[in-house]
Amino acid sequence: xxxxxxxxxxxxxxxxxxxxxxxxxxxxxxxxxxxxxxxxxxxxxxxxxxxxxxxxxxxxxxxxxxxxxxxxxxxxxxxxxxxxxxxxxxxxxxxxxxxxxxxxxxxxxxxxxxxxxxxxxxxxxxxxxxxxxxxxxxxxxxxxxxxxxxxxxxxxxxxxxxxxxxxxxxxxxxxxxxxxxxxxxxxxxxxxxxxxxxxxxxxxxxxxxxxxxxxxxxxxxxxxxxxxxxxxxxxxxxxxxxxxxxxxxxxxxxxxxxxxxxxxxxxxxxxxxxxxxxxxxxxxxxxxxxxxxx
Amino acid sequence: xxxxxxxxxxxxxxxxxxxxxxxxxxxxxxxxxxxxxxxxxxxxxxxxxxxxxxxxxxxxxxxxxxxxxxxxxxxxxxxxxxxxxxxxxxxxxxxxxxxxxxxxxxxxxxxxxxxxxxxxxxxxxxxxxxxxxxxxxxxxxxxxxxxxxxxxxxxxxxxxxxxxxxxxxxxxxxxxxxxxxxxxxxxxxxxxxxxxxxxxxxxxxxxxxxxxxxxxxxxxxxxxxxxxxxxxxxxxxxxxxxxxxxxxxxxxxxxxxxxxxxxxxxxxxxxxxxxxxxxxxxxxxxxxxxxxxxxxxxxxxxxxxxxxxxxxxxxxxxxxxxxxxxxxxxxxxxxxxxx
Numbered sequence: 001x002x003x004x005x006x007x008x009x010x011x012x013x014x015x016x017x018x019x020x021x022x023x024x025x026x027x028x029x030x031x032x033x034x035x036x037x038x039x040x041x042x043x044x045x046x047x048x049x050x051x052x053x054x055x056x057x058x059x060x061x062x063x064x065x066x067x068x069x070x071x072x073x074x075x076x077x078x079x080x081x082x083x084x085x086x087x088x089x090x091x092x093x094x095x096x097x098x099x100x101x102x103x104x105x106x107x108x109x110x111x112x113x114x115x116x117x118x119x120x121x122x123x124x125x126x127x128x129x130x131x132x133x134x135x136x137x138x139x140x141x142x143x144x145x146x147x148x149x150x151x152x153x154x155x156x157x158x159x160x161x162x163x164x165x166x167x168x169x170x171x172x173x174x175x176x177x178x179x180x181x182x183x184x185x186x187x188x189x190x191x192x193x194x195x196x197x198x199x200x201x202x203x204x205x206x207x208x209x210x211x212x213x214x215x216x217x218x219x220x221x222x223x224x225x226x227x228x229x230x231x232x233x234x235x236x237x238x239x240x241x242x243x244x245x246x247x248x249x250x251x252x253x254x255x256x257x258x259x260x261x262x263x264x265x266x267x268x269x270x271x272x273x274x275x276x277x278x279x280x281x282x283x284x285x286x287x288x289x290x291x292x293x294x
Numbered sequence: 295x296x297x298x299x300x301x302x303x304x305x306x307x308x309x310x311x312x313x314x315x316x317x318x319x320x321x322x323x324x325x326x327x328x329x330x331x332x333x334x335x336x337x338x339x340x341x342x343x344x345x346x347x348x349x350x351x352x353x354x355x356x357x358x359x360x361x362x363x364x365x366x367x368x369x370x371x372x373x374x375x376x377x378x379x380x381x382x383x384x385x386x387x388x389x390x391x392x393x394x395x396x397x398x399x400x401x402x403x404x405x406x407x408x409x410x411x412x413x414x415x416x417x418x419x420x421x422x423x424x425x426x427x428x429x430x431x432x433x434x435x436x437x438x439x440x441x442x443x444x445x446x447x448x449x450x451x452x453x454x455x456x457x458x459x460x461x462x463x464x465x466x467x468x469x470x471x472x473x474x475x476x477x478x479x480x481x482x483x484x485x486x487x488x489x490x491x492x493x494x495x496x497x498x499x500x501x502x503x504x505x506x507x508x509x510x511x512x513x514x515x516x517x518x519x520x521x522x523x524x525x526x527x528x529x530x531x532x533x534x535x536x537x538x539x540x541x542x543x544x545x546x547x548x549x550x551x552x553x554x555x556x557x558x559x560x561x562x563x564x565x566x567x568x569x570x571x572x573x574x575x576x577x578x579x580x581x582x583x584x585x586x587x588x589x590x591x592x593x594x595x596x597x598x599x600x601x602x603x604x605x606x607x608x609x610x611x612x613x614x615x616x617x618x619x620x621x622x623x624x625x626x627x628x629x630x631x632x633x
Binding site: 278286 | 359412413415416418419420422423424426427428430431434435438439440441547548552555559590591592593594596597598600601604605608
């Protein structure tokens with residue numbers, strides 16, 4: 001492999017990792033506070049992407065420049081709303097019954113995928129990035145590289161920094177961190193923990209929705225994508241460590257890079273590399289790279 | 295009641311049910327409809343019941359809700375399809391059915407041990423996530439690999455050996471073999487959980503530290519339990535592959551994995567018989583749902599039913615019937631927390 005090809009593969013890995021980080025950080029956030037394994041996280045990704053697309057299409061047809069930006073907002077809002085409904089109607093009152101919550105979200109993911117198929121059909125769809133983010137950018141060593149993929153990295157950095165600030169510099173973040181450590185104590189201090197839980201769920205779901213629109217701009221949106229992103233979120237947080245944003249970033253980087261490098265070196269066996277990473281991490285640190293021992 | 299007596303009674307009862315049901319169907323329905331029930335509904339319920347049994351066994355006695363059981367069954371199916379003479383396309387080929395089935399079962403045991411070894415230091419929800427990740431990852435590997443698994447298309451034409459001059463896939467032959475296998479495995483599970491190994495396993499489920507302090511090797515017990523579950527799943531995988539005349543990635547994908555979980559949960563994770571109750575409900579539902587609701591929206595329907603079951607009765611149909619029984623007899627409900 002030449003140097004330029006290798007650099008391109010690594011950059012591809014980084015851009016993929018960026019998308020994975022955005023999706024998985026929401027999953028990790030929800031798990032961190034509520035111990036809820038949201039098996040419908042891939043469905044939230046789909047909800048965000050499809051609702052975003054429903055908003056995007058008519059506006060794009062009229063050639064409005066803000067179509068895509070509005071799609072981002074709509075996708076995040078739709079996913080957040082759906083997440084809030086999930087938490088308030090179904091998951092909130094079975095807090096602590098982790099397996100039951102996982103089963104409920106599995107049931108939801110089946111229904112959501114099927115209903116989206118009924119509404120939007122099986123035709124693959126793809127967003128067109130706005131002109132400002134479209135085209136290619138000349139990079140040293142690599143040459144021309146799609147601008148949007150670089151935007152993906154920017155979005156992931158913004159999400160990462162934003163989450164760090166939120167968790168470490170705000171009152172809500174303080175409550176979330178306290179809740180991760182000791183939920184009953186936080187409630188005893190007079191904090192409305194269920195409300196915090198709903199807010200965190202909304203935020204995590206909105207991140208899945210954001211990932212949905214960004215992901216469906218970079219690669220086509222179709223049925224089955226929810227399973228792929230659920231799997232990715234699972235592997236990323238298993239490798240990185242549950243509930244840790246830094247761990248999620250490390251996990252996303254490892255998985256994204258492994259996937260791209262694997263596909264370049266041994267295309268039909270590349271999935272194995274991802275799982276090798278998972279197995280090795282589990283063997284050495286069952287709680288994940290940045291996870292705390294329970 | 296002694297173990298031998300329990301097994302004898304259960305075995306006789308099971309054999310009776312498995313013989314009487316087809317008989318009743320032949321008496322109640324025209325011959326072609328009875329054969330449809332036996333070949334398409336009961337046989338399917340038995341096959342997937344066997345695979346679900348491996349999950350229920352792990353969940354009930356070990357406390358492990360493993361989502362990798364469909365994958366393990368699929369590994370047995372793929373090894374059979376890869377090695378057996380007559381399968382299309384030829385991947386390895388050249389083996390007769392006895393040898394190919396033996397290798398398939400060996401592969402499923404090894405796969406089960408591997409899953410157990412990977413997940414050995416995790417519990418509960420982590421175990422669920424890790425096994426799901428393994429299952430979906432294996433599916434994606436199979437789907438993208440042509441050399442070994444023939445990719446998306448899978449491997450066809452696995453017809454099974456002839457049994458006493460009759461085709462394996464003849465409804466009555468298949469039903470007999472499937473029900474015999476199911477009954478043996480079911481009795482095997484009931485036997486196993488009364489052995490010292492089974493008791494240690496249940497002890498580990500309830501309190502691993504205490505069992506470890508008593509000198510038992512917790513890690514080894516857990517891995518072996520996964521190996522045994524692998525064997526059970528492998529038997530189901532072999533039967534499913536012959537039943538479906540081959541195997542393709544779709545039969546081990548996320549949908550299939552989740553369906554297996556639905557069967558186990560709907561039946562009830564409290565007792566091994568739940569696996570078969572759940573798989574029978576699922577098979578009947580799968581066959582007749584189309585006439586109840588929009589044919590294309592089967593998944594919405596099954597998802598909704600699953601959701602309702604999880605919401606109202608986390609311990610499935612078995613728990614539901616137990617609760618109904620208590621209600622009818624007017625006994626107070628025990629304080630046991632739901633699963």
